[in-house]
Amino acid sequence: MSPGPRPAxxxxxxxSVLYEKSGGERYGLTLQAFGVVLEQVAVKxxxxxxxxxxxxxWRDLKLEELALARACAAGHDAAWQAFLTRxxxxxxxxxxxxxxxxxxxxxxxxxxxxxxYGTSERDGCRVSRLNFYMGRGxxxxxxxxxxxxxFVNRYRKTKRLVSLEEQAEDGVQFSAAAPSxxxxxxxxxxxxxxxxxxxxxxxxxRLVLASYYLDDRTLTEIGRxxxxxxxxxxxxxEKLLKTLRKQVLAGLVSRGMNRGQAEEALEADVRYxxxxxxxxxxxxxxxxxxxxxxxx
Amino acid sequence: xxxxSNLLRQRLAGTENxxxxxxxxxxxxxxxxxxxxxxxxxxxxVIAHLSVCGPCREVxxxxxSELPELATQTVLAPAPVSPWRRLLRPALGLAxxxxxxxxxxxxxxxxxxxxxxxxxxxxxxxxxxxxxxPVGEQAVAPETKSAAxxxxxxxxxxxxxxxxxxxxxxxAQAKREEPARAKIAAAAGAAPSMAPPPPPPAAKxxxxxxxxxxxxxxxxxxxxxxxxxVVLDGQSKxxxxxxPQPQTVGGTLFTADSKITRFSDIPTNAAGNSNVRILTPxxxxxxxxxxxxxxxxxxxHSLHLRTNVSPTLRPGALGSSTMGEPGSFSAxxxxxxxxxxxxxxxxxxxxxxxxxxxxxxxxxxxxxxTRRESxxxxxxxxxxxxxxxxxxxxxxxxxxxAGFEFSIVTARGSDVWAGGSHASIIHSRDGxxxxxxxxxxxxxxxxxxxxxxxxxxxxxxxxxxQLWSSTDAGKTWSLKGE
Numbered sequence: 002m003s004p005g006p007r008p009a010x011x012x013x014x015x016x017s018v019l020y021e022k023s024g025g026e027r028y029g030l031t032l033q034a035f036g037v038v039l040e041q042v043a044v045k046x047x048x049x050x051x052x053x054x055x056x057x058x059w060r061d062l063k064l065e066e067l068a069l070a071r072a073c074a075a076g077h078d079a080a081w082q083a084f085l086t087r088x089x090x091x092x093x094x095x096x097x098x099x100x101x102x103x104x105x106x107x108x109x110x111x112x113x114x115x116x117x118y119g120t121s122e123r124d125g126c127r128v129s130r131l132n133f134y135m136g137r138g139x140x141x142x143x144x145x146x147x148x149x150x151x152f153v154n155r156y157r158k159t160k161r162l163v164s165l166e167e168q169a170e171d172g173v174q175f176s177a178a179a180p181s182x183x184x185x186x187x188x189x190x191x192x193x194x195x196x197x198x199x200x201x202x203x204x205x206x207r208l209v210l211a212s213y214y215l216d217d218r219t220l221t222e223i224g225r226x227x228x229x230x231x232x233x234x235x236x237x238x239e240k241l242l243k244t245l246r247k248q249v250l251a252g253l254v255s256r257g258m259n260r261g262q263a264e265e266a267l268e269a270d271v272r273y274x275x276x277x278x279x280x281x282x283x284x285x286x287x288x289x290x291x292x293x294x295x296x297x
Numbered sequence: 298x299x300x301x302s303n304l305l306r307q308r309l310a311g312t313e314n315x316x317x318x319x320x321x322x323x324x325x326x327x328x329x330x331x332x333x334x335x336x337x338x339x340x341x342x343v344i345a346h347l348s349v350c351g352p353c354r355e356v357x358x359x360x361x362s363e364l365p366e367l368a369t370q371t372v373l374a375p376a377p378v379s380p381w382r383r384l385l386r387p388a389l390g391l392a393x394x395x396x397x398x399x400x401x402x403x404x405x406x407x408x409x410x411x412x413x414x415x416x417x418x419x420x421x422x423x424x425x426x427x428x429x430x431p432v433g434e435q436a437v438a439p440e441t442k443s444a445a446x447x448x449x450x451x452x453x454x455x456x457x458x459x460x461x462x463x464x465x466x467x468x469a470q471a472k473r474e475e476p477a478r479a480k481i482a483a484a485a486g487a488a489p490s491m492a493p494p495p496p497p498p499a500a501k502x503x504x505x506x507x508x509x510x511x512x513x514x515x516x517x518x519x520x521x522x523x524x525x526x527v528v529l530d531g532q533s534k535x536x537x538x539x540x541p542q543p544q545t546v547g548g549t550l551f552t553a554d555s556k557i558t559r560f561s562d563i564p565t566n567a568a569g570n571s572n573v574r575i576l577t578p579x580x581x582x583x584x585x586x587x588x589x590x591x592x593x594x595x596x597x598h599s600l601h602l603r604t605n606v607s608p609t610l611r612p613g614a615l616g617s618s619t620m621g622e623p624g625s626f627s628a629x630x631x632x633x634x635x636x637x638x639x640x641x642x643x644x645x646x647x648x649x650x651x652x653x654x655x656x657x658x659x660x661x662x663x664x665x666x667t668r669r670e671s672x673x674x675x676x677x678x679x680x681x682x683x684x685x686x687x688x689x690x691x692x693x694x695x696x697x698x699a700g701f702e703f704s705i706v707t708a709r710g711s712d713v714w715a716g717g718s719h720a721s722i723i724h725s726r727d728g729x730x731x732x733x734x735x736x737x738x739x740x741x742x743x744x745x746x747x748x749x750x751x752x753x754x755x756x757x758x759x760x761x762x763q764l765w766s767s768t769d770a771g772k773t774w775s776l777k778g779e
Contacts, residue, residue, distance in 0.1 A: 061334075099359050104675045104708075137335075138328030142360070146324040146331070149359035153352050195308045204341065207309075208348040214306045215313070216354055225361050226347070226354070228333060245305070267304075 014056045023064035028072030028080035038071050042135045067136030074119070074129035088144060095145050099152050109155075113148055191266050194252030198245050206241055213238060312349065319346050321353055331360055674728055676706045676713060683715050685729055695729045707748040714771075716745025720759055724771055735771045 019039065020032045042062065043055045050058060072080035092113065096106035119129035134143050199207065205227060212218040212226065213234075220231040220238075227234065246267070253263035322330070322343055329335045330343045347354050675686045676695070681702030685695040696703075696715065703717040711728035720741035723732045743761030750756075757765045757774075764777040 104677050107675065108677060133324070135323075135325040137325040138332045142328040142332050143324055146328045146356060146360040149356045150324060152359060153355050157352070191304070192308065195304055196312075199305075199308055199312070204345040204348045208344055208354075210305060211309050211313070211348055211351070212354060212358075215309055215351060216358075218354075218358060222358050222361075226357050227344075249304075 014053075014060060016056075019056070019059055019064055023068035025068035025072065028068060028083070029077045030068050030072050030075070034071075034075075035068060038067065042067075045135065046137070062136035063139055064136065066140035067134065070131040070134040070136075070140055073117070074131040076127065088141065091141060092144055092148070095141075096148055099149055109148060109151060113144070113151060190253060190256045190258070191249070194249045194256065195245070197252050198248035201248070202241070206237070209234060209237060210241060313351055321350065322346060327353070327357060327360065331357060674708070676708045676715070676729075678703045678706050678715070678717075681717070696723060696732060699723070704744050705746065705748055707750055709750055712750065714748045714750045714755070716748055716757065718744045720745060720763075722748070722757065722771075735774075737765045737774045738776060740776055741765060741774075 016036050016039070017032060020026075020035045023030075023035060025031075025035050039055075039059050039062075043050060043058060047055060047058050069080055069083060073084050092110045093106065096110040096113075097103060100106040100109060113130075116130040119127040119131075121128050130147070134140060138146075199210075202210070209223055209227060212223045213220075218226075220234045224231040224234045249267065250260070250263045253266055254260065258266065319342075326335070326339065326343060330340060335343065347357060677684060681704075682697075683695045683699070683703045683706055684692045686692045699717070699721075701718045701721040703715055705717075706713065706715040708714075711726065713725040713729055714722065715724075716722040720737050720743055722735040722737065722745060724735050725732045737757065741759065741763060743759035743763060745757055746760050747758040748755070753768055753770050755767045755771050759765070765774045766777050767774045
């Protein structure tokens with residue numbers, strides 16, 4: 002009996018195969034240096050994995066972009082040429098999409114370029130931010146995320162740098178904290194019932210609620226974050242509110258209220274409810290922003 | 298359910314960054330989450346973090362700002378069509394019907410010519426026509442009628458070279474012609490004497506009348522006087538019936554003779570409508586380039602292609618939860634941020650990378666990486682100072698010695714507005730060469746947080762929630778709301 006046809010030879014997954022796939026040789030990245038980079042990624046994300054599991058994990062990385070980023074971080078000219086050709090204009094476009102304004106977009110993108118090139122030094126070596134790219138997502142997506150993080154950080158930092166003098170000029174004066182009024186039993190029961198209902202939500206439902214009610218995001222934006230269509234988000238929100246209301250009413254009833262009292266408690270003005278510090282901070286948003294968000 | 302919504306906001310905000318909050322995912326993990334390439338377990342972990350972390354939600358939303366346009370691009374590809382469906386396409390059907398009509402029209406117009414030399418078959422045809430059409434019977438000669446039974450009616454038809462279809466068409470055409478000829482004869486007032494003479498031998502027919510049927514009225518005067526080539530062999534003018542004379546109908550010269558042409562010979566049915574449709578030429582076809590242009594235009598709409606139009610200024614790109622909450626963002630990032638803030642003026646001075654020394658010569662010589670010589674003036678506020686840069690590389694203070702700290706600048710061409718603390722605003726119409734101080738009003742307080750300037754209409758918001766507006770480019774101001 003003659004042996005059957007041999008199956009097509011699958012290249013054995015190995016470091017050299019991954020190195021060849023990455024094309025790191027073009028940018029002067031050696032196999033050894035590439036192996037160090039991959040090991041660094043594995044230590045960060047799959048520290049307990051076996052060698053085979055690591056190889057499978059590495060296979061799913063964006064190897065070509067990882068090699069490009071690390072070669073740029075190492076200061077390889079050809080890599081920088083390739084990087085600038087591919088991402089220079091794109092980075093400005095992304096920054097413009099985030100800031101919605103031209104000059105600040107250019108400022109944001111330029112500052113990131115400086116970080117990517119590495120203007121600071123540690124132990125005599127230039128530190129490039131591209132060293133932090135691990136290849137789990139695309140390089141363009143990573144740049145987009147880093148720009149968004151920069152933008153959010155800058156904004157939050159700016160908000161915290163309002164000088165005290167300026168606040169005093171604006172009429173914001175230090176005042177002693179108002180004596181905390183004794184919490185009414187109604188507040189505590191309603192808050193506890195709602196907290197209990199919120200605690201039973203799934204993480205995704207809570208993400209939807211937080212994005213809609215805290216961040217004032219549109220259904221489309223929430224749909225993109227969660228990965229479903231906006232109409233699904235709309236239906237889910239409606240269903241969530243109904244469920245929450247039902248659970249809160251049930252919680253109030255279980256806490257000694259009758260149905261009418263529970264309905265009345267739900268319709269109570271929110272100003273009479275207990276105010277915590279976080280909510281107070283939420284209310285301190287700039288007035289102009291509130292108006293703009295309201296008009297969207 | 299507004300009451301529940303308010304409660305929800307309150308309680309959700311209370312649990313933000315609570316005990317459920319974990320360490321912020323790094324940029325790689327967030328990118329992989331946005332690109333849906335995370336394993337399910339990690340994805341759940343990221344969702345759990347996002348549900349209690351406002352800043353990370355902001356980052357995720359902002360980093361997705363331009364993805365949908367790429368994701369929702371629709372590729373217009375023709376759906377696979379079976380060969381049978383392809384044959385039944387409307388265009389092919391239309392083309393087939395047009396071709397069929399053209400063939401019929403050609404047959405209809407050609408058959409009278411072909412039938413003329415077939416002298417043997419004519420009596421049969423006429424006999425059949427006479428049987429079928431009693432009206433036409435009046436105009437048919439008695440001898441023709443009597444000769445009909447003498448020959449088998451089907452013989453000439455079967456012996457004719459034309460196909461059966463053509464023969465049937467010819468019969469139908471002849472039937473249709475009969476009433477029309479009778480009418481014409483009646484109109485000419487020569488009905489009693491209109492019986493056509495016995496058909497002459499086909500070889501002796503004049504050349505000009507070869508295409509006409511024998512019973513057609515022939516204007517012999519026309520042939521005698523106007524056509525020298527016509528030779529009436531062995532026959533005098535008297536052998537032909539006299540042609541109908543022109544008659545005036547309603548002041549218009551109308552002759553029966555004029556009816557005996559190829560197109561005027563079209564018979565009419567009882568309703569007076571023509572049975573033959575005159576094929577008008579098809580409308581001029583649109584040139585191919587025009588069609589391609591139309592297709593391209595519709596494709597652009599279908600594909601939602603991006604244009605080069607810059608996005609408009611939309612204040613408040615961030616969600617509200619990021620605005621007021623105390624900082625709890627990644628310590629690493631905050632640390633980097635601090636270093637960067639210290640270095641920010643240097644980076645600003647460096648301007649764009651094109652003019653920076655930070656990059657190597659090789660990097661600067663990359664394709665598409667050219668210096669921009671004529672850049673518009675850029676404006677920004679750094680450290681409470683208003684600075685500008687005309688050429689990307691040199692930033693200079695645009696309004697030194699201001700008694701207040703700038704907070705915002707808005708430029709529209711050479712029209713520049715800048716505002717700051719104490720509700721102070723300055724305005725330049727010449728790109729910053731000269732400045733004028735703008736007085737909002739005595740009631741204006743707070744720091745300018747927003748300036749929206751048009752050609753004449755200007756709106757200014759202050760941190761005290763005041764909205765000042767001007768309709769005369771800042772000369773007079775009115776307070777809209779507080």
